[in-house]
Amino acid sequence: MKISQNLNSIINEIPEHVTLVAISKTHPPEVVMEAYNAGQRLFGENKVQELITKYESLPKDIQWHLVGHLQTNKVKYIAPFVSLIHSVDSLKILKEINKGGEKNNRVIDCLFQMHIAEEDTKFGLSYEELIEILNSKEYKSFKHVRIVGLMGMATFTQDLTQVRREFNGLSNIFKEIKSKYLTEMPSFNKLSMGMSGDYTIAIEEGSTMIRVGSSIFGERFYGTN
Numbered sequence: 001m002k003i004s005q006n007l008n009s010i011i012n013e014i015p016e017h018v019t020l021v022a023i024s025k026t027h028p029p030e031v032v033m034e035a036y037n038a039g040q041r042l043f044g045e046n047k048v049q050e051l052i053t054k055y056e057s058l059p060k061d062i063q064w065h066l067v068g069h070l071q072t073n074k075v076k077y078i079a080p081f082v083s084l085i086h087s088v089d090s091l092k093i094l095k096e097i098n099k100g101g102e103k104n105n106r107v108i109d110c111l112f113q114m115h116i117a118e119e120d121t122k123f124g125l126s127y128e129e130l131i132e133i134l135n136s137k138e139y140k141s142f143k144h145v146r147i148v149g150l151m152g153m154a155t156f157t158q159d160l161t162q163v164r165r166e167f168n169g170l171s172n173i174f175k176e177i178k179s180k181y182l183t184e185m186p187s188f189n190k191l192s193m194g195m196s197g198d199y200t201i202a203i204e205e206g207s208t209m210i211r212v213g214s215s216i217f218g219e220r221f222y223g224t225n
């Protein structure tokens, strides 16, 4: 009951062009089902193992996104079904995803994760690294991945001016890439930014996809599974 209320209040609050990805990490399948029964079909996880377990035990019309860091040796487990990978942060991982797409006879949608936060613990590419990948021959040869946009996480801080500045920076990179590479990437139209604490600011700065966990499912409990 609570979950469907939380979901509906977020959906009523955000503009229509913004997609809500419900981040269900750490929550058991029966909790995910509450959101499913309220109509939610788009879910995200940050760990491959958890993503697979939930994919296997939950209805097959759910679209699963991976939002956390991906290691090359784990690509094969999610390549058959993942609907969007938000966390591509190297040519190496993209190459592996392309291989996984080829093996499964599909094209896997991906976002490049950009490093916009102050903390150096957060993964992501710099602007220069992104351009280098986009200009590389190898990237251009990939037939089984499709880059559909960018993702970024702001610094974890109470300073909302800083959060806004970081989202604004990512939004500018998004627009620039979109205009520069438009002919090569016609489907480049997703900007994944904003979580429970900052999605309102992210939407004001141009986000088209928000990744919301705790505002839907409540607090997460770690260490029990």
Ligand SMILES: *Cc1c(COP(=O)(O)O)cnc(C)c1O
Pocket: 023, 025, 046, 067, 068, 195, 196, 197, 211, 212, 213, 214, 215
């Ligand atoms: C956990 C997580 C979220 C959701 O965080 P909340 O603050 O619970 O909304 C969003 N994006 C990523 C990459 C995450 O790991």
